[in-house]
Amino acid sequence: MAKKIDVPFNGTKEQEERLKAALAELKKEHGDKGLMIAALQKAQEIYGYLPEPVQQMIADELGVSLAEVYGVATFYAQFSLYPKGQYKIGVCLGTACYVKGSGDVYKKVCELLKIEGGQCTDDLKFSLDATRCIGCCGLAPVLTVNDDVYGKVTVDEVESILAKYGR
C-alpha cells in the first residue's frame, strides 16, 4: 500500500481549465463511449496524481458517480491516488530482469531511500515502484529514473545512480 502523505490539494484554475479542455477534446475525437480510462490518464498527466477533487471533476464532466471513477482509478496500476516523487524510480521486476538479480537492486533502492515500493520520500523527491517488464530485456536488470534508463545495473551502482539526482 502506498504511504499516505497529507499533501493538501493545490490544483490551480489553469490545471482545471486544461483538464476540461482535454476531456472536451477526447469526447470530440472518440465519441461518448468508454472514455473513463483515457480521462483519468489525461488527468494524471496534468496533476501528477488523482486526488479526490480531481476524481470529482471527472465524475461531473462524464456524468457518472464518484464511486465509479474511484473504482476504475483503483483498479489499474497506472493510476496513483497519492503524489509521486519528483524523480520516479522504477525497477523492472519482469522475469528476465528478475532472474538476473533485479530483486536485489530493488531492495537496495528501498534500503537507501528508506521507502518501499509505491511510496514516496517525505521530501517528495523520490518515489519507487516495481515495474512490470518494460521490454528491453537485453539490458536486464533495468532501473529507470523518470525517462532515463539504466541497464545491466548492479547493486553496487545503485548509490551512484541515485546520487546523480541529488540523493
Next chain:
Amino acid sequence: MFRSHILVCGGTGCTSGNSMKVYDALVARIKKEGLENEVHVTKTGCFGLCALGPIMIVYPEGSFYSQVKVEDVDEIIDEHIIKGRIVTRLLYKETVGDDGKIKALNDTAFYKKQKRVALRNCGVINPEKIEEYIAYDGYEALGKVLTEMTPQDVIDEILKSGLRGRGGAGFPTGRKWQFAKNSVGDKKYVCCNADEGDPGAFMDRSILEGDPHSVIEAMAIAAYAIGSDQGYVYIRAEYPIAVQRLSIAIKQAREYGLLGKNIFGSGFNFDLDIRLGAGAFVCGEETALMTSIEGNRGEPRPRPPFPAVKGLFGKPTILNNVETYANVPQIILKGADWFASMGTEKSRGTKVFALGGKIHNTGLVEIPMGTTMREIIYDIGGGCPNGKKFKAAQTGGPSGGCIPAHLIDTPIDYDNLLKIGSMMGSGGLIVMDEDNCMVDIAKFFLEFTVDESCGKCTPCRIGTKRLYEMLCKVTDGTATMEDLDKMEELCYYIKENALCGLGQTAPNPVLSTLHYFRDEYEAHVRDKKCPAGVCKKLLKYHIDAEKCKGCTLCARNCPVGAISGTVKQPHVIDANKCIKCGVCMEKCRFGAVLRG
C-alpha cells in the same frame, strides 16, 4: 538515388541504449558533410538481436554494427561513408568470416534458423512511412480481399492456413472469425489485443514499433470478413513508442484512403481507434479487455456468451493479438498452402519468441513451429553465459511452466508444450541456469498473479494468496512434506474453479516445478537447504579455517560486523549476526568463505 542506406534500430531495447542519439548524430554529421542526397539514414523497427544494441546496418555492404555509441558516429562517417572502409571493430563478430570477409546476416547462427513472417518488415522498413510498407507489398492483401474475394473466401483461406491465435491458448483464428460472421448484429467490432502483459515477452510491441501497418491491414481484412466497420486496438500505455508509431500509421492510412469510407472504391468502410490500457495484467483476458475498452474496471465475466456473439458494447466481436494479425496479410498474398507448409501438423506457421534471462543472445527470434528448444537455446541463443549449466526454460509467463533440461529436444508447438505442463502463451522464453532456484521462480510468478488477480472470483483471489504463502514457507524453511501435498491439491482446486484464464493457469508455474524439480522443493523442506543458493533464509556462510589467510578483508567489509578474528589468524562468522548478504564471499581472494 542514394548510394548508401544507414538503418538504425528504433525499437525500445536499442532506444533505451541511446540509439536515437546515435541517429541524431548521424543525421547531423551527414548534413554537415552535405551528403543528404547521397546517404539516407532511416529509423527502423527491431532487428531482434537486442543483446547487442544499439544496432545499425549500413547498405549496400550490409555491415552490421553493434553496440554503437554516439562517440562512434564520426568514425563510421569518416571511415565507412567517406572513405569506404568498414569499421571492423564495431562489426558484430558473427558476421565476419574466418577469411575476414563479411557474411550475410542471414548466415549467422542467430538468424540462420529463423524464418521471419510476422517480423518480416521489422528492421527493414521505416515504420513511420506508409510508402515503405506499400513498397513491400503493403495493403496489397487488403486490395485483393476487397476486389477478388467474398468474406467467406477470406475465412476459408484463414481456416485452411491453420493459423492459431498467437496470444496464448491457440484457438483457430478462422473459426473465431466464422463464429463472428455467423452472429447477427447491427454493429460488429474487430479488436486487437496489444496489452502484452507476460513479463519477458515483447514481440507484439516490436511488431507495432517496426511494422504497424501490417496490423492495421489485417484488422481491415478481418473486419471485411465478419462484416464490421469499427476496430479498436487495446495497447499498453507502457509502450509509448508503439503507441506513437501506431497513431502515425493510422493517420497515414486514413490519408491514403486505406481506412475510412469506401476503401478501394469497394463500398467497404472501416476505421480504427486506439485505447490505452492502464496497467492490469487481467486485461489480456478477452472479456476483461472488452470491459476495459468500455472504460470500466477490467474484470472478466463468465463465458458463454462468447465475444463472437456478445462482446464489446454487447455486440459480436472478434479479438486477436498483434502477432496473429501480422501473419494475415501474408497468408492472403502467398496463400494458405504456403503458410501451412511451415510448422507441425496442428501448429502451422512460425512463432516469435522473446529470448531472455541467462542466455547470450537476448532478443526476438521467429522460428517455424516444431523447432526444438535445443536449437533455440544453443544454436540461435548461444547458450548460457559464463559456462553455466542450463537448468530450465520458462515459457508462457505466469500461466506457463518450466521445462527441464532433459526435455530440451521437444519440438515446440502448442500441443507439445501443453503436454509437458507448460504452454505457448505469448512467447516469452526465459532461460535459467544452475544459479536459479525453481521454488523461488514459482514464488516469483505467484507473487505476480496475487498482485494481478482482479479479485472477482474467490478461487483466484484467495487461492493464489494461500498458495503464495505456502511457497514462502518452503523458501523460509518452515514447510513440512505434508505442505507440498496440500499445495498440489490447492493448485488443482484453483485450476478447476477460477473464473477466467488468469486464475485457471496461475498454478501452472507451481505444478510444473513441483513435477520436474520436486527434489529441490524437498531439499528446502527436509534438509533446510536451497541447492541453488538463492533463498536467503536457508543460507549459511562459514569460513574454511584452512584456506583463510587472516587478511581481514571480509571482516572489514561485513556491513554488520559479524566476522571476528585477528590478523593472520582464521576468521569466524557469527551466524546470529550474519544477514547473509554474501559480501564476504565476494571479497575473499582465497575462496575461503563457503556457502551451504
